[in-house]
Amino acid sequence: MQAEIAVAEHPREQAINIMYxxxxxxxxxxxxxxxxxxxxxxxxxxxxxxxxxxxxxxxRRPVGKYVIHVCDGVVCWMFHENSVFEYLCQKLGVCAGEISADGLFTVLPTACIGFCDHAPAMLVNGRLYGPLTPLLIDEILEKLKTEYCDLVVCK
Amino acid sequence: MFEEVLFKNRRPDRPATLDEYRQSGGYEALIEAVKQRTPDEVRQLVTDSGLRGRGGAGFPTGRKWGFIPADAGFPRYVVPNTDEMEPGTFKDRVLVNIDPHLVIEGIILSGYAVRAQTGFFFIRPSYELDAQLIEREVEVARQAGFLGNNILGSEFSFELVVHRSAGRYICGEATAQVNAIQGNRAHPMKDRHMASDGLWHRPTIVNNAETLACVPHILRQGAEWFKGLARTKTGAGTKLYCVSGKVNQPGCYELPIGTPLREIIEGSAGGMMPGSELKAVMPGGASTAYMPAKYYDVEMDFDPLKAVGHRLGTAAIMVFDQNTCLVAATLNLMEYFARESCGYCTPCREGLPYIRDLLWRIEAGEGREEFIPMLQQMARHMDSSYCAFAPGAAESVLGLLKYFLDEIREHISQKKCPFAEAYRPHRKLWYPAE
Amino acid sequence: MPKLIIDQRSIEVPAGTKVIAAAEKLGIMIPRFCYHPGLGSFGACRMCAVKFLEGPVKGIEMSCMEDARDGMVVSTTDPEAMEFRQYVIEWLMMHHPLDCPVCDEGGHCLLQDETVSGGHGRRRYLGHKRTYHDQYLGVFVQHEMNRCIHCWRCRNFYQGFAGYRDYGAMQIGNRMYFGRYEDGPLESPFAGNIIDLCPTGVLTDKPCRFVGRRWDFERAPSLCLHCSLGCNTTGSARYRQMWRQEGRFNEMVNGYFICDRGRYGFAYESHPERPRRARVAGLEVAWAEAIQTAAEKLSQIAATAGPAAVACLGSARSSLETQATLQRFCRALGWSEPRYFSVPSQERQVKAAIARLEAPLAVSLREIETADFVLVVGADPVNEAPMLALALRQAWLKGGAVAVLDPRPVFLPFEFEHLPLAPGDLEAALEALTAGAGGTDLLAGGSPWPLLPKIAALGRRLTQTQRPVIVCGTGIVRESTPGLAADLVLRLREAGLNAGLFYLLPGANAFGAGLLSPAGEGLTPLMEDLETGAVKALMVVENDPFWDYPDRGRLVRALDKLELLVALDYLPSPTVQRADIVFPTLTLFERNHSSFVNQEGRLQLAPPVHLGGMPMAQISPEKHPPRTFLSHIPGGEPRTPGEILAELAAAMPAPVTLPGDDLWDWLSRKNPVFANIVSLFESPPGARLIPEAVPAGTFSPAAAPAAAERPPDYLELLLVDLIFGTEELASYSKHIQPAEEPPRLRMHPADAAKLRLSSGDRVALRLLGGTLEVDLQVAENMAPGVLVLPRHRQLNWRLAPDYRVMVAYGDIVKVEA
Structure with a gap:
């Protein structure tokens, strides 16, 4: 990390990268x-x-291993994003921002993620998913729970 | 049949590689430019082509480049903007995923035109995989000699750095983006001219990725060719239209700029969904007003839309049908804008939540007639806020008031939302007041 | 000069003036929150919207963001603009609590005023109000975040203007929070200004909390006496006590702002032990009796031992009136001339400085802000003259550069070049620069001095500037240094640069004291006269040698020889406690007008803020005005030294009447610099007591005794100023005391390594008078070979024989826990 800062002409420019x-x-x-x-x-x-x-x-607060960013943009809203959000919360037994009991998930509403052609959509582990149905959500959660995935984090 | 330009290397499953891009003529423009054209010639060609910015404001690209004073010092920067947080907009993501090198070449050429040394590829965090793709391809381009010191043996040296954002709509605003890259809070800086006083007080040009992707084609095939692509007289080039909402085939389509809305929806987007009738569209993302069905035949270009009082914006067409409550849709948008406001100036910071509160009350059946003039005045006054964020946010409210006043009144008189599914305001996460 | 029309009235303003400022010149106060003339335009609050009817800009725009330009026609009362401004107020009031009755800002609140004037009276917004948790921001500033309207002024000042980095804006949108990362005192010694700047009650004055409304206070313009800059303040008093000071605009001195020492140092005025009654031999006596006793005893000693056996000691913190009256008094009685400094080196430094200050050279504090290069020699701005640091920062913000030649670990809130030279090398550096400024090759001398290349580079940069300023301190430098600084300025001017000179002096009226001190080398140092017994009676007027005289042992021995010690003061100082006869005097806030001369010779007048007397809180603990009515003010016995001296003169066995003519006439006969001051009330504002040109042959101290070379295995101990804890008056202030940092000895890592010491060690310092224990801090950014120790009130630093002494390695030892 120090190296990255040293390379940058203006250290402050690296602020977001370092925080990531x-x-x-x-x-x-x-x-x-x-x-x-x-x-x-x-x-x-x-x-x-x-x-x-x-x-x-x-x-700035603890989150699960995977943060599920549910798009609440207007297009996703048109496709009942509310139900998606509620379904996720119910399925994981959490409210927005909380960590599921297994420590794996946190659900957050998020600004339009640019997957409007697949509304309703969500962003998990760097990947965009949509159009979401309860079935697809179950599948995604199951996959994340059971299979090993490289964590995609901004770097 | 129209032949795609930006999307010509589209493949069903993966981005085009450098070789594939080169086979389609890629990097020829750059090779020619650094060997045979002066930066001023490149800029002149882009000016002549009539290319206008694809990020929302539609400012002529060549003119923007020309704002850098002749005697401005070095270093200079270009900032390709892929923040793309305008709701309904996803063209840059698609573009980057189809032909990353087209974007990269466009960036390098813009750097050449303004004699910049460094580009900051500004990208939002939801596109992390695309950021990684670009990083990989930048390295590939560097290996091929298109980036780095003395590109292709010329005097021109250029570096491209991927700068990740941490996600805020305001970062898409050019001056706020400059602040963000510098590691400051991303507040807009309206008192500074980016062309002479941008990143670290140096000349800086911020361009949308789609805009830049047009540049290699303009250089290869000429300004007149580019103008000829358009369906309108004043337009130039093709446009990536993002269609979403109640259509059969939502997606991002490249079409000649000025293609009528009807053709876009009924042609590329496969028409309205079964059982859906067109009620309104937002022609260019969430910062443009609702455009009712009567404008179905309007040509989707900057000037024709302006002529009927609308804006092309990012050309993200969001289609609403007769079953969608537009009060609730506007409320959704206000939730978004109120949450994303950077908080610098008063109208945006306090006025948008105020508007949102009024809309929420109307939607929840608590509306009053006197809310309507308040909404009208406040939305109009958003024009006097610091940057273009709040005026854009107010567009949907103004559109709602202009075309769908009856729908608001119905909410008020029925004391409930007349549509089947009322809008449920959001989780009590960030707005504990209600 | 663009000409524009605002509300049908035409005005011409200098180019670059904002429309909001142009309107203000016409007396039109356009509402504003974020705009402040001292901070500039930000365009954040949108409150100053006006309509531009004609000209280059059209429509509703912010008057703070638009430069006045030719042809502009502006309406501030346009209905559209008014409607917009009404909405801005409504938006700002959405979340503002209706707690004005319990808010300290109520009554002088900009938000209150503009809400009322904008006609906003009913809250239409139906949602809940936003609430925040407040933070503890230290002893000066009270935080009430719920009231915040997010105008950004506090952050713009704190980070932008002042350059400190621990207070700012967090979160986003309407959840934005102005505060620190976590609870804790604000690090900036200029933090108090955010109280004045806050347009509502988010940041209020903590010591003045719940004391009164603006109209409850007696308020008057005043001056800060806590360093030599002479910043202007506004004092607020209630119930016979000072409660608050605010910065007062002075375009030549401090601008809009003041430092926290100046803001909160005033509480010496209501110190519970402040002398309020005349005392003889420790007992409170009737005023007349004390006068009688003092007159008798003084005249008796003068009669038996000769008039020269009675000496007077004035001070650098007294008003010019007091200083001058003392001199007249001594002359009228035929006693020896009064001294004004107990430390002879201070007197010589001050005289050396003011002797060289002439009108073309002298720059004011605000003028420093326009310098393109400032060279600071032997000064530590934040600690010695805090507002100088902010002026330097403004110069830096405008593109100027700042270089500091000083052995101390100097901190400034911006980037600057620091050459940590040992005190002995400062003069060599100045000489080298002077030699180089005229074009001579600096390196020609071929001195082996390691920092010479850097000095040479500095010299080259100096010659490339246009408006350089040389700032020269008088705290740690040698007595001849001020003269060398003046030489450098003259040389730069010869080279065609518009160079300026700016001295720092020890004391708010050190300049006045210097002007009145005997010319030339002066009198025998007071201490010698005391030791030889030449002086048998000493009258100390508003001075406390126990505060600033370094060698405590010597001072006590000398005072022991006295037959009589008379003290006139408002501080409960050790001198007052020791004196045989005590006359309480008035502070500058009370009853009389007093004038002070700042370090650039600027004469400034401080009118009284209140009448004086015992603070109500001290005689009526229940905080209720007493119900008994008296014909006099309780505790109102203190008088001005001038009045006391006149009474004493009249009470002498051979009564003397002090000459009745005007003090200023007398002064101007004595010194031509006073000539343009006809009377203080009529003198032109900003009159300076400096000559147009320094006459040849003015005082310059004898060349310093060949700079005492630091012997090997010795360190040079410098006793220095600290922002809180070393300044005399502020150290008696109960508001300042809790803000003091514990004193620390500072040392260069190379020296620490040799002595096997490290930061945090407790160190015993064996000095002439005894052993001093203090915590050590190792600092990279200081000169090697130097020890820096603050003259802190919590520290018995007066074991050292002088402000600069050599300490052998062996005398610095670690104290094992």
Whole structure:
């Protein structure tokens, strides 16, 4: 990481990458991770927190191994995205933002993910899925639960 | 039959490789440019082609490049914008996945035209796999000598860096994007001219990925050819139309710019879904107003749409049918915009949630007649906010008020949503007030 | 000069003026929240929308974002603009609590004013109000985030203007939160300004919390006495006590802002032990009795031992009136001339500096902001003259560069070049620069000095500037350094540069003290006169040698020899406690007008804020005004030193009347620099007591005794200033005391390595007067061979014989826990 910062002409430019890297390590961006990242970047904790809390994909609270970003854009909404969201929550026994009992999943509503031609859609582990049906959701969850998948995290 | 230009290397299962791209004439434009054309000639050609920005605002690309003052210093930057967070828009994702090298070549050429040294490929986190694809292909291009120092033996050196965003709609705004790349909060900077005072106070040009993908073709086949692609007199080139909503074959289609809406929906998109009638479309993403069915024959280009009071935006056509409550749809959009507002200026930060609250009340059967003038005034006043975010957000409200006032009144008089399925406001995650 | 029309009235303004500022010149106050003339335009709040009817811009636009241009026709009352502004207010008030009755800002709240003037009276928004958790931001600033309207002023000042990095905006959209990463004191010593800037009650003055509404206070313009810059303030008093100070605009001195030492240092004024009654031999006596006793005893000593045996010590913190009256008093009685400094080196440094300050050279604090290069020599701005640091930052923000030559680990809130030279090398550096500025090759001397290449580079950069300023401190430098700084400025001017000179002095009115001090080398140092017994009675006027005299042992021995010690002061100082006779005096906030001369010679007047007297809180603990009515103000006995001296003169066995003519006439006869001050109230604002040109042959201190070379195995101990804890008046302030950081000894890593010490070690420092224990901090960014120790009130630093002493390696030892 230090190397990356050293390469960058302007260390601050690496802020998001470093936060992603720390997030990749901890699963989310905990306080200690934020402090480490800030030190690497020569930023104050406040300066990094200003960025961390600005963005959608930096998780400042613990999340499951897979964060299910359910698109709540208007097109997905047209295709009953609400039911998808509720189905997921019910299936996993969680409310939005909570971690499922097996520690694997967190469901979050998210801005349009650009999969409108397959609405309703969601983003899990870097992949876009749609059009979602309860059957497809079951399949995806089952696959994520049982098969080993390389974790796709922003790097 | 129209022959696709940007999508000509489309394959059913994978992106085109460098070789495939080169077989289709790829990188010829770059080779020719660095060997035989001056940067000014490239810019002039793009200006002559009439290419207008595909990111939403439709600004002439060549003119934008020309804003860099002649005596501006170095380094200079180009920022290919693939943030694409406009709801309904997914053309850049499709484009990158079809022909990554077309985009890369376009970026390099834009860098050549403005004599930039570095490009920051700005990409949203939901496209992480595409970011990785681009990173791989950038490396491939570098190996082939199209990137790096002294490209193809010329004086021109150019680097392309993939810059990942962490996801906010406002990052798509050019000046906010510049702030984001610098590692600042992504607030827009309206008091700065990017062409002379952009990234790290250096000349910077921000272009949409689709715009840049047109550049290699313009260079290879000429400005007149490019103009000739359009179906309208004032238009130029082809356009990637993203069709979504209640149509049979939603998707991203490349068509001559200015193809009438009817042809797009009934042709490429396979017509309306069974049982659906066209009620309205948003012609260019969530920041454009609803366009009712009476404009079914309008040519989908910047000027024809402007002539009827609408905007092409990103040409993301979202199709609503007669069973969709547009109050609820607008409420959904307001939830989105209120959540994504960067919070810098008051109208956007406080006004959008206010509008959302009024819409929510109307949808929930608590609407009052006096909400209507309030909505009208507030939506109009969004024009006086700091950047183009809030005016765009207000477009749907203004469209709703203009074309579907009766639908609002029905909500108010019936004290409920007249449509079968009422809108259920979102999880109590970010808005604990209700 | 663009000419435009605003509300049918035409005005011409300098190019670059914003429309909102142009309107203000016409007396039209366009509503605003984010815009502040001291911070600039941000376009965030959208409150200043006006309609542009004609000209290059059309329609509703923000008046803070548009430069005034020719042909503009602007309407501030256009219905569309008014409707928009009404909505902005409504939006801002959606979540603002209706807690004005319990909010400290209520009554002087910009949001309140603009809500009322905008006609917003009923909340139409039906949703809930947003709420936040507040943070603890330290002892100065109270945080009430629910009231926030997100105008960005606090962050724009804190991070943008002042350059500190621990306070900002988190979250996004309407959930945005202005605060710190976590609870804790704000790190910036300029944080108090965000209280003044906050347009509503999010950030309020903590010491003044729940004390009163604006109209409850007696308010008056005042001055800050906590360093030599002379920043302008507005004081607020209630119930015979100062409660609050705010920054007051002065376009030549501090601009809009002040530092926290200046803002909260005032509480010495209501120190519970402040002398309020005259005392003789430790007992409170009637005022007349004390005057009688003092007059008798003083005249008796003068009669028996000669008038020269009675000496007076004024100070650098007294008003010019007090300083001058003291001199007149001594002359009228035939006593020896008063001294104003207990430390002779300070007197010589001050005189050396002001002797070289002439009108073409002298720049004001605000003028530093326009410099393209500032060279700071022997000064630590944040700790010695805090607002200088902000002025330097403004210069840097405008593209200027700042270089600091100082042995201390200097911190400034921006990027600057620091050459940590040992104190002894500062003069050599200045000489080298002076030699080089005229074009001479700096390296010609071939000195073996390692930092010379850097100095040479600095010299080359200096010659490429147009408007350089040399800032020279007087804290740690040698007595001849100020003169060398002036030489460099003159040389740069010779080379065609518009170079300026800016000194820092020890004390709010050190300039006045310097002007009045005897010319030339001056008198025998007071301490010697005391030791030889030449002086038998000492009258100390608003001075406390126990505060700043380094060698405590010597001071005590010398004072022990006195037959009589008379003290006039408002501080409960050790001198006052020790004095045989005490006369309580007034602070600058009370009853009288007083004037002070800042370090650039600027004469400034401080009118009284209140009448004085014992604070109500100290005589009526139930915080209710007492119900007994008196004919006098309780605790109102203190008088100005001028009044006391006049009474003393009149009470002498051979009564003397102090000359009745005007003090200013007398001063101008004495020194031509006073000539343009007819009377203080009529003098042109910003009059400076400096000559157009320095007459030849003015005082310059004898060349320093050949710079004492640091022997090997010795470190040079520098006793220095710290923002909180070393300044005399502020150290008596109960608001400042909790903000003080524990004092630390600082040392270069190379020296620490030699002594096998590391950061955090407790170190015993054997000095002449005894052993001092202090925590060590190793600092990279300081000169090797130097020890830096603050003259902190919590530290018995007066064991050192001087402000600069050599300490042998063997005398620095680690204290094992």
């Amino acid at each position: 890297a720390v997030q990749g390590h901890y699963g989310y961006l905990p306080d200690e991770g934020l402090l480490e990242a800030a030190e690497l970047l020569d930023l104050t904790p406040l300066e990094l927190e200003e960025l961390a809390t600005f963005y959608d994909f930096i998780y």
